[in-house]
Every structure is written in C-alpha cells, then in structure tokens.
Amino acid sequence: MTAEPAATLPPQPWMTAPETRAVLDALAAGRADARFVGGCVRDAWLGRPVKDIDIATHATPERVMELLAAAGVKAIPTGITHGTVTAVVGTEHYEITTLRRDVESFGRHARVAFTDDWREDAARRDLTMNALSCTPDGRLFDPFGGLADMAAGRVRFVGDPRQRIAEDVLRLLRFFRFHAHYGRGDPDSAAMAAVAELAPRLPGLSGERVQGELFRLLTAPDPAAVWRLMDDAGVLAHLLPAATDAERLDRLAALERVLGDRPESLLRLAAALPKDRATALAVAERLKLSNADRDRLAAAAEPPHPLTIGVDSAVRRHALYRLGDAGRYRDLIRLAATDAPGPVPVAAVRAALDDAALLDGLRFPIAGRDLLAIGVPRGPRVGAILAAVENWWVAQDFGPDREACLAQARRMGAEG
DSSP: OOOOOSEEOOOOHHHHSHHHHHHHHHHHTTTOOEEEETHHHHHHHHTOOOOOEEEEESSOHHHHHHHHHHTTOEEEEEEGGGTEEEEEETTEEEEEEEOEEEEEEETTEEEEEEOSOHHHHHTTSSBGGGSOEEOTTOEEEOTTOHHHHHHHTOOOBSSOHHHHHHHOTHHHHHHHHHHHHHOOSSOOHHHHHHHHHHGGGGGGSOHHHHHHHHHHHTTSSSHHHHHHHHHHTTHHHHHOTTOOOHHHHHHHHHHHHHHTOOOOHHHHHHHHSOSOHHHHHHHHHHTTOOHHHHHHHHHHHSOSSOOOTTSOHHHHHHHHHHHTOHHHHHHHHHHHHHHSSSOOOHHHHHHHHHGGGGGGGOOOSOOHHHHHHTTOOSSHHHHHHHHHHHHHHHHTTTOOOHHHHHHHHHHHHHHO
C-alpha cells in the first residue's frame, strides 16, 4: 500500500524547468515512477538554495538508460552497478538512482538489491531530513519524521544511530556537519552516545573523505559551536587532535560576517590550529590537501612575514611585498585580527585588506641585466648588489624610481 503524502511542496523553478521536465518526461514515457529525493527536497522545503537535483525511480538502471536514449537525453552510466545513471540536458546534470535496499553494508560501499519499495529505499538514508521524497507534482513523502525534525532544528538518524554509524563511520562527521547547517540547540542524545562509542574508528577514514566533510562543516554560519561539540565528544582527539582552538575560529567567523566575506574552509581550519608549521603540514597530510592548500595552511600557521593589525601601513606594505602573494597577505590580516587582544575596528581591518591591491604597483624597477649594463661584472656580485639595492628600495617605502635605484647600484658597486 502506498503511503499518504505528508505535505505538498509548492512549485519550484527547478522542478518545472525545461531541462528537468525533459528528464521526467523521458521516464514517464516508459511508465517509470519517479520522485525527487534527498537534499533538493530538504532545502526546497526550508527555502534554501537547491544545488543538486537527485531523482529516484523503480525502473532499473538499464531501463533508465533506454528511456533517456529514446528521448534524446544524454545518459552516463556513472554508477550503474549501484543503480545510478546521470542524465545531462544542456548544462544541467541529474543523478537518477534505482530504488535500493541494502543486502550487506561495509563502510563506504554496500551490496544492494533493487526494489520498488519507496520506504525501503528511504530507510537507507542516513538522516531523517534526507529521507524525504517528492513527486513531480509536489506531493511530499516523509516516512521517518524528517519534516518535524527540520522544524525543531533536530538532526536525527534514520533508525538506530549506532548501527547507521557502524555501517559507515563517515556518517559520524556528517551528523556534525548537518547539525552545523541545520541544527538548533542541543544535539540528539542518542546520536551523541553513538558518537562517543564509535569515534575511535575515525582514523580509518581516508583523508579525502574527512576533508570533504570537515570543509563543508566549516562553511556553516557558526562552525565554532559545533567544533566545540566535536572536541567535547572526543571526535577531534581521534581526527585532528591539534585543531581545538574554537575561540579563534569563532572570532574569525564573526569577522567574516561583519566584512561580508564568503566563508573559507581552509582559513577557518587554520584558525583552529596552533601557530606551528609542522602541525599544519601534518594536518595537510592527514586531509590529503592539494599542494597549494598545504602551502597556504602552513603559511597561515607560521607566516614568513608576521603581521599585526596595529602596525602602520608602511610595515604592512613591506610584508605584502615580501610575501609576494595578495591572497596570502589577506589570510594573515584576517587571522591577525582574530589574535588581537581586544576588539579591532572593522575600518582598520578593511584598510589593511585594501592594501593588498598595492601589490601590483610594488615592482622592483631594476634587474640583473641592468647591473651588467652599468658595468657590474658577471658573477655573484650582481646578485649581491641587486639584493642590497632592493632592500634599500623597500626601506625607502618603494619610493625610488628606476634611475634612483641604478644610481644606488652604482654607489654600491663603487664601494665594493
């Protein structure tokens, strides 16, 4: 017997878009029952932006491929053995997954069997708010109380939290990530009990998977509150034992809100770490960061040219030039503002950040070939004089022009 819908989702632009209709019409032509599932339903109900549109159907993946092809819709068998096909219409991508039930679960992957039971498929979802489904005409099905949980700001597992986390320990981090973005008040007590028991399994997760969850968590409006929860529950001790500075993370998030910055997960992670390059490099290795992100994290932890908000603009310009990277300079200014002993005027932070635009104009006006042209012999002395002139130019706050720098080089050459 088909369950009754729990509510009606008002029409959404993404539900009625021509690209979406092309996919749904292709499935309907073969009498394949289809619903929107997961995050798109959850976020549409909450009035949040919808990113990915996922569709579930009772039709087998092979049948889905046939129906899409017959309708002229590009179909990619992205995970066909697990029931997933990606439909591509223009620039839009839709993941279409056949209803499934778990036969055996083991970590990230599970052995599944296809089914035509919508509740059975929903029971595979991790959280109640992710177990919603919605028909193309807006009938919303809620088999595990996800709507009530969302209304209460309650992040709750489908079924027994311990069993769900044991099936895939990444769900432990997903719980905190969703609590950061959707939760209010105290976290679910049953989930926290399971977290305390199963946190020792976290080191077995791959760095890439941990990075994905933590970086999504760190984009939340107030990540520090959940970071503290993770620390108190022993999660960070098993995952990133050094990343416990929630106070500094809190100050950075507050500063970003005032400045209107887009949250940056990497910089927020840097705020939670001690000011130690070796620790930053160890965290980068654990999370399998890219080389660029590794270097950025290390520079934020122990900058080669430290900055404080209270210094005058000339000192900041000198540090900016020596760093040679406007983005890294901005990182250090933001972190410096979180380290200040008292409140920092927002205008002062903005002024310091605006200095980054000066980097394009801070170009040392001479090079080694210029020294050769004025008679300095080839060899190590060229580099020594060039470095000495550059230091003089910086000390003069970048004011001397090309001719003045050449005159200084001649004087230093003559003195040598």
